[in-house]
Amino acid sequence: MGSLSTNTFSFLDSDGFTNDSKMVIDFIADYYKNIENYPVQSQVKPGYLLTKLPDTAPYCPESLEDVLKDVTDSIIPGLTHWQSPNFFAYFQANASTAGFVGEMLCTGLNVVGFNWISSPAATELESIVMDWIGKMLKLPSTFLFSGNGGGVLHGSTCEAIVCTLAAARDRTLRNIGAENIAKLVVYASDQTHSTLLKGVKLVGIPSSNFRCLSTSFSSEFSLSPQSLEDAIENDIKAGYVPLFICATVGTTACGAVDPVMDLGKIARKYNLWFHIDAAYAGSACICPEFRHYLDGIELADSLSMNPHKWLLTNMECCCLWVKQPRLLIESLSSNPEYLKNNASESNAVVDYKDWQIALSRRFRALKLWACDS
Numbered sequence: 001m002g003s004l005s006t007n008t009f010s011f012l013d014s015d016g017f018t019n020d021s022k023m024v025i026d027f028i029a030d031y032y033k034n035i036e037n038y039p040v041q042s043q044v045k046p047g048y049l050l051t052k053l054p055d056t057a058p059y060c061p062e063s064l065e066d067v068l069k070d071v072t073d074s075i076i077p078g079l080t081h082w083q084s085p086n087f088f089a090y091f092q093a094n095a096s097t098a099g100f101v102g103e104m105l106c107t108g109l110n111v112v113g114f115n116w117i118s119s120p121a122a123t124e125l126e127s128i129v130m131d132w133i134g135k136m137l138k139l140p141s142t143f144l145f146s147g148n149g150g151g152v153l154h155g156s157t158c159e160a161i162v163c164t165l166a167a168a169r170d171r172t173l174r175n176i177g178a179e180n181i182a183k184l185v186v187y188a189s190d191q192t193h194s195t196l197l198k199g200v201k202l203v204g205i206p207s208s209n210f211r212c213l214s215t216s217f218s219s220e221f222s223l224s225p226q227s228l229e230d231a232i233e234n235d236i237k238a239g240y241v242p243l244f245i246c247a248t249v250g251t252t253a254c255g256a257v258d259p260v261m262d263l264g265k266i267a268r269k270y271n272l273w274f275h276i277d278a279a280y281a282g283s284a285c286i287c288p289e290f291r292h293y294l295d296g297i298e299l300a301d302s303l304s305m306n307p308h309k310w311l312l313t314n315m316e317c318c319c320l321w322v323k324q325p326r327l328l329i330e331s332l333s334s335n336p337e338y339l340k341n342n343a344s345e346s347n348a349v350v351d352y353k354d355w356q357i358a359l360s361r362r363f364r365a366l367k368l369w370a371c372d373s
């Protein structure tokens with residue numbers, strides 16, 4: 001055949017795969033069995049690995065036994081053991097057997113679901129699972145596909161924030177003209193995660209237009225609606241255009257919760273995009289006794305939450321729900337000939353490539369589905 005196709009065989013042959021993967025699974029199971037024996041924080045010095053590995057890749061293949069021996073001798077000492085029961089930094093113990101099984105299925109099937117036709121199940125399962133979790137969180141139906149909103153899985157909150165900022169930016173610039181981008185202002189409390197400022201810079205809004213509003217001990221470090229409204233009024237008087245307010249449910253430094261309902265009312269009054277970052281604490285809102293932290297969510301435009309923090313989902317997995325997917329798509333879509341669905345389907349399907357930064361995407365929904373099943 002004169003084609004360049006390499007698809008006449010696969011580099012993953014079933015027999016070798018069965019043996020090798022069993023060995024790796026046993027290795028991982030042993031690791032978990034012994035995890036408490038390791039010092040939680042790695043004790044190595046910077047550059048330690050260079051002294052342990054050769055300068056160039058080996059010319060001849062090595063056996064899996066040798067590779068696993070290298071993992072034991074060279075890699076494990078350089079790990080900080082996030083899954084150890086003695087690990088209390090950041091977010092811990094997010095792995096689960098269900099998450100791992102889902103991750104294996106994702107890696108094993110290895111499809112690339114950038115649009116519907118490239119793997120219909122990848123898209124459809126993701127939409128279904130996003131509606132499931134939305135219902136577990138008792139989100140208003142306007143965030144669900146069944147209510148003309150919808151959700152997408154990103155790798156991280158950073159990506160979710162960049163995409164929502166881009167959607168908000170373009171919605172407003174369509175009204176005021178792209179030349180006014182330097183007038184757009186973004187608001188959050190001084191407890192907001194650093195990802196927001198990164199997002200502001202990435203979407204081309206001057207970082208000096210990021211209003212980092214003070215919080216205090218006396219208000220448990222939550223953002224005061226009055227200080228938001230004062231800042232918005234000041235900015236309008238000075239000729240700026242208020243664009244975006246990010247509230248946090250569960251801040252990184254101290255677990256503060258911003259008053260979603262009151263901030264939402266101000267967002268609606270001034271027509272700002274209202275995003276809620278509930279990266280780790282959002283999962284807790286599935287419990288009826290914590291759901292009240294999301295009261296007022298109906299006033300928001302978007303919500304992001306990382307199941308890879310508190311929902312026993314292996315890395316990495318961030319849920320983003322939006323009320324108006326159209327606005328994300330208008331900012332992020334690209335439609336070259338080679339990425340089109342069949343014409344008869346194209347209006348009826350979701351193309352997740354238009355809901356995220358990257359084109360290629362993993363079948364993450366399998367993992368979340370396995371965790372929720």
Ligand SMILES: *Cc1c(COP(=O)(O)O)cnc(C)c1O
Nearest residue numbers: 156157158193250252277279280
């Ligand atoms: C962890 C965290 C983030 C950053 O999440 P990534 O997925 O690593 O980008 C943002 N906001 C809050 C509140 C967080 O806890």
